[in-house]
Amino acid sequence: MSSNNPEQKLPKYNLSLLSTVFCSLELILFGVFLLVVNFKPDFLGAQWGVSIIWLPATLALFWLLCLTHSAFMKNTVTLWISFVFLTCLAAWLVKNVGGIGYDRIYPIYVAIPAIASAGTLLFAKDKNLHLKSIIFFGVIAFILFLNSFYKVDWWIIAPIVAIVIGAFIFINAITSKKGRWDDGDRPQRDTPYPSPKDEE
Secondary structure, eight states: OOOOOTTOOOOOOOHHHHHHHHHHHHHHHHHHHHHHHHHOTTSSOTTOOHHHHHHHHHHHHHHHHHHHHHHHHTOHHHHHHHHHHHHHHHHHHHHHTSOOOHHHHTHHHHTHHHHHHHHHGGGOSOHHHHHHHHHHHHHHHHHHHHHHHHOOOHHHHHHHHHHHHHHHHHHHHHHSOTTOSSOTTSOOOSSOOOOHHHHO
């Protein structure tokens, strides 16, 4: 129905709508890709049938969906999640293309929060939390790599991991500003939250 009002403007495609459109197109392409691989088994090679390729394709899809949403909406949460899927995809490729077993690359999964925080750090407002994640999970993943690649005994690795976790908790506790009612990474209140009895 048309309008005779000359001042009335057509609605603009906002960023949210563009994000939805692009994400829906990516989902359609994902479905088409799986159908092509299913009906043409030699599309990617005989060894890469749909029963194998569906997992990395799904990881790639969610990576693109999150990346698209974060790009349009400037959302650091979906950007962080996109690195989670990207890291899982990279681990799958290392295992299935590079031929390196999960018994050697499992520390990558432990390092996922550190990798995601590193990828999000430049765009995040609160960089302190991401730095903590990078240090904490990065150090633990590095220690586990000593086991997976250099076969350092678990009786050495496990105590070191326990020491690192305890040290991190201890340092984080003593470096938090005193007198706060919340943790040190969020805006603080001058007084504690009222209890239900106080509100009565």
